[in-house]
Amino acid sequence: MSxxxxxxxxxxxxxxxPAEVRPDPAADFTLGEGTAIRTAPGSAxxxxxxxxxxxxxxxxxxxxxxxxxxxxEIALLLDPDGDGDADDDEDGDEGYxxxxxxxxxxxxxxxxxxxxxxxxxxxxxxxxAIDATTPQREAWVLPxxxxxxxxxxxxxxxxxxxxxxxxxxxxxxxxxxxLVQFKINHLHLHLTDDQGWRLEIDGxxxxxxxxGGEGTGVDGAGPGYLTREDYTELVGYAAERFVTxxxxxxxxxxxxxxxxxxxxxxxxxxxxxxxxxxxxxxxxLVADKEETYAFVEDVVREVAALxxxxxxxxxxxxxxATTAEDYRTFIQRVLPLVAKYGKRVVGWHEMAxxxxxxxAIAQYWRIEATDEGTARAAENGSKVIISPADRTYLDxxxxxDTRPGLDWAGVIDVQRAYDWDPADRLPGVGEESLLGVEAxxxxxxxxxxxxxxxxxxxxxxxxxxxxxxxxxxxxxxSFQRRLAAFAPRWRHQGVAFHPSPEIPWS
Ligand code: TNX
Numbered sequence: 001m002s003x004x005x006x007x008x009x010x011x012x013x014x015x016x017x018p019a020e021v022r023p024d025p026a027a028d029f030t031l032g033e034g035t036a037i038r039t040a041p042g043s044a045x046x047x048x049x050x051x052x053x054x055x056x057x058x059x060x061x062x063x064x065x066x067x068x069x070x071x072x073e074i075a076l077l078l079d080p081d082g083d084g085d086a087d088d089d090e091d092g093d094e095g096y097x098x099x100x101x102x103x104x105x106x107x108x109x110x111x112x113x114x115x116x117x118x119x120x121x122x123x124x125x126x127x128x129a130i131d132a133t134t135p136q137r138e139a140w141v142l143p144x145x146x147x148x149x150x151x152x153x154x155x156x157x158x159x160x161x162x163x164x165x166x167x168x169x170x171x172x173x174x175x176x177x178x179l180v181q182f183k184i185n186h187l188h189l190h191l192t193d194d195q196g197w198r199l200e201i202d203g204x205x206x207x208x209x210x211x212g213g214e215g216t217g218v219d220g221a222g223p224g225y226l227t228r229e230d231y232t233e234l235v236g237y238a239a240e241r242f243v244t245x246x247x248x249x250x251x252x253x254x255x256x257x258x259x260x261x262x263x264x265x266x267x268x269x270x271x272x273x274x275x276x277x278x279x280x281x282x283x284x285l286v287a288d289k290e291e292t293y294a295f296v297e298d299v300v301r302e303v304a305a306l307x308x309x310x311x312x313x314x315x316x317x318x319x320x321a322t323t324a325e326d327y328r329t330f331i332q333r334v335l336p337l338v339a340k341y342g343k344r345v346v347g348w349h350e351m352a353x354x355x356x357x358x359x360a361i362a363q364y365w366r367i368e369a370t371d372e373g374t375a376r377a378a379e380n381g382s383k384v385i386i387s388p389a390d391r392t393y394l395d396x397x398x399x400x401d402t403r404p405g406l407d408w409a410g411v412i413d414v415q416r417a418y419d420w421d422p423a424d425r426l427p428g429v430g431e432e433s434l435l436g437v438e439a440x441x442x443x444x445x446x447x448x449x450x451x452x453x454x455x456x457x458x459x460x461x462x463x464x465x466x467x468x469x470x471x472x473x474x475x476x477x478s479f480q481r482r483l484a485a486f487a488p489r490w491r492h493q494g495v496a497f498h499p500s501p502e503i504p505w506s
Pocket of ligand 1: 317318348365393406442443444
């Protein structure tokens with residue numbers, strides 16, 4: 001039998017594109033039967049990442065790929081510049097240096113997160129068949145040379161709305177698996193909204209019994225909720241992949257599901273009808289009722305206790321059913337509660353209409369070119385997460401004809417998701433004010449994980465590259481070509497994607 005044609009990839013053929021790439025075509029490394037993985041001595045974390053790499057590579061290669069601390073051609077070391085000292089971290093926790101030579105591969109990073117990022121790069125540098133689930137006849141060539149890489153922004157997020165349509169633990173795990181390939185490091189979970197409440201809260205069982213039960217979600221088609229154990233399992237699964245879960249409890253608006261379950265949270269104490277339509281802006285917690293804050297404190301305490309990450313998102317968007325005065329009263333009562341339970345507050349940018357502590361983070365989501373509140377918050381030292389709806393909203397249609405999806409922020413093809421820069425978007429919110437970028441996926445029109453993936457890919461990689469790669473590397477033509485290589489990868493991985501005609505898919 002003849003050997004398969006060698007599919008050699010270029011050293012820079014990665015999404016997000018690495019900060020520095022120095023190819024050396026004379027120094028390719030080819031994985032073989034006997035290749036082993038060596039991890040930083042004494043580091044259980046490095047060892048775990050070595051195992052993760054082996055798990056990614058074993059099915060398609062059919063090789064044993066043993067992992068140990070003694071020897072191996074692929075080395076994952078906690079030592080950023082090779083001086084034997086892991087403490088100097090000019091590339092940050094997520095930065096790494098990758099050297100591919102004829103006799104092996106060396107990864108050096110200051111922290112495990114950097115090793116994990118490098119593993120994602122290595123995976124993409126191998127032929128697409130590496131993602132096959134059964135052994136393939138293929139030359140497993142890694143292109144020679146050196147990569148020095150680090151993120152532009154610390155926060156590169158995706159958001160999944162599990163309130164309008166619930167996604168199971170298994171589905172959310174699959175979603176995380178696909179995200180981490182693109183070095184996404186935060187998953188914001190939109191846990192509550194008018195149509196459903198999706199996280200079990202101690203002492204408030206009807207939230208999930210009633211508002212997480214049958215008939216909830218848009219069109220009644222998205223029932224379900226996460227138990228405390230489910231949530232904890234997800235947080236752990238994400239953390240193993242260097243993803244921080246950012247839980248959102250949306251308030252004072254978007255609370256119809258809570259009020260259906262607990263009518264004392266309404267002004268007149270009468271339960272509203274459950275809602276399964278897509279309207280927004282009609283429900284509100286009551287700012288001058290003490291029951292409101294007893295409820296909010298219980299929820300904040302519980303969510304904070306279940307969440308190891310630093311952030312707690314309190315929503316704050318589209319509170320059209322709350323007067324401006326009540327909104328201010330409410331936010332000013334809730335901000336200290338989040339701090340009391342040890343979390344840093346995140347809110348949609350409407351929250352920045354209220355004076356915020358410096359530690360608060362505003363998430364900008366609209367399509368307008370300016371926002372006074374967000375600019376003022378940035379001026380006062382607050383950080384901003386930027387997710388302009390007309391660029392990053394994964395629930396917008398690709399073209400007027402594609403389904404599922406909405407179109408209130410316009411249609412977003414891949415080039416539109418790619419061709420913008422976070423530092424240019426909002427006057428008063430420059431590079432230094434940005435914590436990072438996020439691509440939210442609202443789920444009103446979604447009915448399955450396949451729907452979620454189809455809206456996410458191929459646009460999420462565009463936002464991921466904008467969040468990670470240096471601004472000067474942004475290049476639509478290069479991105480188009482690199483993205484094209486993902487079609488066979490996603491097919492092997494079982495990840496659905498929209499075959500956008502802009503991309504010359506391979
Ligand atoms: C606006 S973006 C919303 C959500 C909807 C979304 C649909 C934001 C903070 N609020 O309630 O689901 O549009 O695209």
